[in-house]
Amino acid sequence: MDKWYEKxxxxxxxxxxxxIRLARNLSEFPFPCKxxxxxxxxxxxxxxxxxxxxxxxxxxNNFKYIDTQKLDKITLISLVEKHLLSPDFVSDKIxxxxxxxxxxxxxxxxxxxxxxxxxxxxxxxxxxxxxEIADSLDSLLDEKLSFAFDDKLGYLTQCPTNLxxxxxxxxxxxxxxxxxxxxxxKVSANLLxxxxxxxGIYGEGSEPQADMYQLSNQVTLGLSEKTTINNLKDIAKxxxxxxxxxxxxxxxxxxxxxxxxxxxGVLKNARLISTNEFMKxxxxxxxxxxxxxxxxxxxxxxxxxxxxxxxxxxxxxxNKDLTAIEKEQKRADLIREIL
Amino acid sequence: MDKWYEKxxxxxxxxxxxxIRLARNLSEFPFPCKxxxxxxxxxxxxxxxxxxxxxxxxxxNNFKYIDTQKLDKITLISLVEKHLLSPDFVSDKIxxxxxxxxxxxxxxxxxxxxxxxxxxxxxxxxxxxxxEIADSLDSLLDEKLSFAFDDKLGYLTQCPTNLxxxxxxxxxxxxxxxxxxxxxxKVSANLLxxxxxxxGIYGEGSEPQADMYQLSNQVTLGLSEKTTINNLKDIAKxxxxxxxxxxxxxxxxxxxxxxxxxxxGVLKNARLISTNEFMKxxxxxxxxxxxxxxxxxxxxxxxxxxxxxxxxxxxxxxNKDLTAIEKEQKRADLIREIL
Numbered sequence: 215m216d217k218w219y220e221k222x223x224x225x226x227x228x229x230x231x232x233x234i235r236l237a238r239n240l241s242e243f244p245f246p247c248k249x250x251x252x253x254x255x256x257x258x259x260x261x262x263x264x265x266x267x268x269x270x271x272x273x274x275n276n277f278k279y280i281d282t283q284k285l286d287k288i289t290l291i292s293l294v295e296k297h298l299l300s301p302d303f304v305s306d307k308i309x310x311x312x313x314x315x316x317x318x319x320x321x322x323x324x325x326x327x328x329x330x331x332x333x334x335x336x337x338x339x340x341x342x343x344x345x346e347i348a349d350s351l352d353s354l355l356d357e358k359l360s361f362a363f364d365d366k367l368g369y370l371t372q373c374p375t376n377l378x379x380x381x382x383x384x385x386x387x388x389x390x391x392x393x394x395x396x397x398x399x400k401v402s403a404n405l406l407x408x409x410x411x412x413x414g415i416y417g418e419g420s421e422p423q424a425d426m427y428q429l430s431n432q433v434t435l436g437l438s439e440k441t442t443i444n445n446l447k448d449i450a451k452x453x454x455x456x457x458x459x460x461x462x463x464x465x466x467x468x469x470x471x472x473x474x475x476x477x478x479g480v481l482k483n484a485r486l487i488s489t490n491e492f493m494k495x496x497x498x499x500x501x502x503x504x505x506x507x508x509x510x511x512x513x514x515x516x517x518x519x520x521x522x523x524x525x526x527x528x529x530x531x532x533n534k535d536l537t538a539i540e541k542e543q544k545r546a547d548l549i550r551e552i553l
Numbered sequence: 554m555d556k557w558y559e560k561x562x563x564x565x566x567x568x569x570x571x572x573i574r575l576a577r578n579l580s581e582f583p584f585p586c587k588x589x590x591x592x593x594x595x596x597x598x599x600x601x602x603x604x605x606x607x608x609x610x611x612x613x614n615n616f617k618y619i620d621t622q623k624l625d626k627i628t629l630i631s632l633v634e635k636h637l638l639s640p641d642f643v644s645d646k647i648x649x650x651x652x653x654x655x656x657x658x659x660x661x662x663x664x665x666x667x668x669x670x671x672x673x674x675x676x677x678x679x680x681x682x683x684x685e686i687a688d689s690l691d692s693l694l695d696e697k698l699s700f701a702f703d704d705k706l707g708y709l710t711q712c713p714t715n716l717x718x719x720x721x722x723x724x725x726x727x728x729x730x731x732x733x734x735x736x737x738x739k740v741s742a743n744l745l746x747x748x749x750x751x752x753g754i755y756g757e758g759s760e761p762q763a764d765m766y767q768l769s770n771q772v773t774l775g776l777s778e779k780t781t782i783n784n785l786k787d788i789a790k791x792x793x794x795x796x797x798x799x800x801x802x803x804x805x806x807x808x809x810x811x812x813x814x815x816x817x818g819v820l821k822n823a824r825l826i827s828t829n830e831f832m833k834x835x836x837x838x839x840x841x842x843x844x845x846x847x848x849x850x851x852x853x854x855x856x857x858x859x860x861x862x863x864x865x866x867x868x869x870x871x872n873k874d875l876t877a878i879e880k881e882q883k884r885a886d887l888i889r890e891i892l
């Protein structure tokens with residue numbers, strides 16, 4: 215267990231992880247949507263060389279290049295489940311590649327929506343440090359690659375919503391309290407006015423699973439990275455506080471306590487569990503651990519399980535394509551083993 | 554724990570208990586439905602005296618007389634939950650009484666449907682011994698009381714369905730296999746042709762709970778007690794065999810195993826459990842114990858819980874009238890403590 219997602223961090227009761235993503239493009243190539251095979255290969259080679267030759271300066275990361283064309287579908291989907299690849303990356307057809315740090319906290323997608331999508335993830339609530347890592351890696355690449363940059367607009371990106379900083383700073387939040395109290399829609403609406411959005415865990419358009427929400431900046435133009443991060447941080451602090459308040463209120467009700475203990479009871483005993491049911495139960499257990507109702511299970515364990523019990527991860531672990539019922543069985547076995 | 558229902562007996566995987574009930578009336582009084590207060594009191598006194606004066610000959614039973622008029626409603630209902638009183642006994646208005654043996658295996662209701670309803674219960678599948686106890690007690694009472702008896706018809710009872718032997722021999726069966734395989738209706742229909750009936754656990758008209766069924770003789774006229782019991786015994790053996798066959802088949806399916814383990818998981822962890830949910834879950838757990846899937850829980854424990862977790866028993870134990878949610882909470886607490 216030495217992957218970034220196998221731990222919990224600051225404010226881990228509510229904040230699962232912090233993510234900084236930078237979108238960059240090489241000035242001498244058209245955007246990926248207009249790129250031919252030859253150009254795509256050239257972009258891959260340039261970025262790959264720039265990153266791997268920076269390895270000495272980023273020795274702790276020990277990057278490895280992954281030729282995603284050669285990966286089978288299960289492995290690709292398992293990388294999506296770990297948030298190392300975007301769902302679009304898997305479905306699109308153009309030549310792409312992925313560079314991953316050893317602990318999987320840094321991923322660089324090549325030829326996704328932009329030529330370079332640099333992503334850094336950390337456990338818990340840790341925007342500054344996560345940005346610092348992304349920023350220093352960006353600086354190193356900037357020395358070796360010619361990024362498309364406009365003095366007035368900032369970094370040029372395929373989609374105008376990323377124009378400017380090209381940065382998306384996100385926090386993965388566990389909000390069972392706000393969800394259950396029915397205020398999520400109101401919270402989301404208010405966030406939009408503040409230039410932030412709240413989405414499901416696999417990004418834009420995805421449904422919230424297990425009461426997990428991704429809070430991120432919407433605006434990339436006209437604000438510095440520092441301002442954006444401070445803004446996100448301040449608002450996240452308020453949401454965390456609200457969530458905790460609702461939780462303490464919920465904890466006074468025997469129905470909540472019952473709900474939590476039933477969830478751990480089923481997870482520890484079931485022999486078949488679907489992804490959907492798992493996500494609902496693990497959310498209840500996470501709440502139970504955060505409230506101190508469930509002892510002997512750590513947030514680390516839960517974060518780990520939430521990744522490892524995903525469908526493609528199970529298939530990858532079993533080293534074969536599993537049927538639906540086999541997946542449910544493997545998932546239940548894994549959960550019982552871990553809990 | 555020294556009550557009869559706190560143990561399991563022969564063929565305890567399927568047969569929870571054996572019951573023999575004899576209906577008798579005193580020849581010099583009208584049937585209870587036509588009885589006035591004075592007559593009812595006289596019947597109570599005569600039967601009470603006959604039983605209590607037999608205590609020396611039945612020393613192991615140590616009977617005690619219970620003036621049911623003086624019992625509060627909760628205590629009365631808890632006696633129904635233990636099958637020591639019939640639901641009718643509680644709802645009717647005429648003067649009644651109850652005589653109970655110390656371990657509660659023998660109960661004598663006075664002025665229920667008949668003047669005397671003598672009932673003996675044993676754990677597991679044990680028709681002969683249970684009948685023997687009932688028969689010897691009947692003989693003792695017969696010496697002291699003048700039972701209404703017709704040489705041609707046999708014992709006279711208020712309801713003609715009891716005429717003759719006045720005996721109802723019953724087995725309480727746990728039949729989750731036959732129930733789930735959807736053959737119960739067919740089985741019941743066939744039993745009728747054989748002079749037997751299959752009913753819910755609180756007798757005629759009651760719904761089957763927790764896959765529990767009461768198998769008993771329907772015919773009391775024209776057959777001796779011995780023939781009736783042998784008939785019931787032979788057919789019960791076949792049903793037990795069928796149930797076991799279906800269970801072994803079910804046990805091959807991961808869905809059954811999952812269902813069983815989820816049930817124990819919820820029972821061991823929930824903080825609120827309704828009677829209805831409890832009965833469903835305990836049935837699954839009973840099946841799991843019988844199949845050897847659940848270790849560390851005995852059939853004795855389950856039999857005990859099935860009585861103790863009933864609503865009035867919980868109120869009686871708490872020594873006050875509990876609200877619905879308090880009952881659910883007390884039930885869950887008791888279950889966690891026992892399991």
